[in-house]
Amino acid sequence: MKKKTTVELLNESEKASLYSISFEMDGTTEFEKFVAEFEMNATYNRDYQRIIAALQAILRVGALERFFRPEGSINDNVKA
Numbered sequence: 001m002k003k004k005t006t007v008e009l010l011n012e013s014e015k016a017s018l019y020s021i022s023f024e025m026d027g028t029t030e031f032e033k034f035v036a037e038f039e040m041n042a043t044y045n046r047d048y049q050r051i052i053a054a055l056q057a058i059l060r061v062g063a064l065e066r067f068f069r070p071e072g073s074i075n076d077n078v079k080a
Helices: 032-038 044-060
Strands: 005-013 019-023
Touching: 019 032, 019 044, 032 044
Parallel strands: none
Antiparallel strands: 005 019
């Protein structure tokens, strides 16, 4: 079953833009769902705060390579 999706702009700065996908059936972005689930969850609050801080840093200084960890083998140059 295929689901129709859209890409929505969440925030932008001079250095970077932050986007999230949204599935047509519910009208909320996956980032909004993430925030709703974890923002007030005491178990994951520290991790949530780190993720938000990293996204704010990316918006402020740009999506620098150091914000992403290497994936795969060294030669394939794949990043996550």
